[in-house]
Amino acid sequence: MKHLVTVLFITLLAIISCNSNNSEKKPEYVLVIHGGAGTILRENLSPEKEEAYINKLNEALLAGENILKMGGSSLDAITEAILIMENSPLFNAGKGAVFSEEGIVEMDASIMDGRSTEAGSVAGVHTIKNPILAARAVMENSKHVLLTGDGADSFAGKQGLEIVDSSYFFTVDRWKSYKKAKAENEIKKYGTVGAVALDSYGNLAAGTSTGGMTYKMKGRVGDSPIIGAGTYADNSTCAVSATGHGEFFIRNVVAYDISALMKYKELSLKEAADYVILNKLKNIGGSGGIIAVDHEGNYTMTFNTPGMYRGVVTSSGLIDVKIFGETEQ
Ligand code: ASP
DSSP: OHHHHHHHHHHHHHHHHHHHHHHHHSOSOEEEEEEEEEOOOGGGSOHHHHHHHHHHHHHHHHHHHHHHHTTOOHHHHHHHHHHHHHTSTTSSSSTTOOBOTTSOBOEEEEEEETTTTEEEEEEEESSBSOHHHHHHHHHHHSSOSEEEHHHHHHHHHHTTOOBOOGGGGOOHHHHHHHHHHHHHTOOBOOOOEEEEEEOTTSOEEEEEEEOOOBTOOTTOOOSTTSBTTTEEEOTTSEEEEEEEOHHHHHHTTHHHHHHHHHHHHOOOHHHHHIIIIIIIIHHTTOOEEEEEEETTSOEEEEESSSEEEEEEEETTSOEEEEEESOOBO
C-alpha cells in the first residue's frame, strides 16, 4: 500500500512538472514582423541605412509588444506595428510606396483575425494614408472582404480614416527606382510590410501592406490583399504574412498552404513553411518569404532570398531584429 502511494505521488509530481514545463515553454505572446524580402545585400546598404532599418523595426516591435504586454489583442498589436512601418519612408507601404507604370501609387493591404477567420482587404488604393486601417475597417464595418480602387478609397473616407493627396506617398528614392525601371522597361520587386501575433488569450492575427512592385501594370493586384496568398490566420493552425513575387504567391496560395499542411497533414509550422518556401516556391522560381506564428507560440521567418527585414519579440524577453542571412527559427 505504502509503495502504491509513493508511486502515485511520484506520478503526480511528474504530471505537475510536465505541465509547468509546457506552460513555461509556451510564451504568453509573440509578435513577428517583416519589412520585405529580396536581394538585400550588406554591400548595397550603407551603415546609416542599416541602422535606420534596425531602429524602425525595433520601434514597430516594441509598440506592438506594448499592446500585448498590457493584455491587448493580437489584432491591435499587428495593426500598430504595421502602422509604424507604413508611416516610415523606408518601407514599400504607405509613405514610400513604389510607383506603377503610370508613375502613380497603388497600394494593397489585408488583415485577418484568427479567432473568427474574418478578414478585410483593400487593393489599388491611392489616397488612404494607412491602408492597413482601411483593410481593418472593411473587416469590421462592411459586409465584404475585399474592396478595390476608388470604392475602397471612398469607403475609407466615410469611415473617418485619414485621406491624403497622393503626393504624400512620394519619396525621391522610389521615384529614382521608377525612372530606372521605366528606362529598362522592367518590373522590379521591392518589398512589403507585415506582422503576425499570438496574444495572451491564444488568438492569432496576421496583416500585410504594400505598394506592390515598381513599374507594375496599372490595376495589377499582388498577393498582399489576397486572403490565403499573402495573409492568413486561423487559431487552429497559424498566422502568416508573406512578401515576395506576388504572382507566385497567389498561384501557390502560400499563406493558406502553410496553414493547410499543418491542419490536414499535421506538419509543424517549421516543416510546413520550409516545404512551401524553400522547396515548392523556390523550385518554380518564386522568390520571397513569410513570417508566421502558430497557436503554441512557435514562430518562423522563412525566406529563399538573400535577405528579409525581420524581427521578433516574445513574452519570454526575446527581441531580435535581422536583415541579412539565412532563414532561422
Ligand atoms: N508581394 C508584394 C507584391 O507582389 C511585393 C513584395 O512583397 O515584395 O505585390
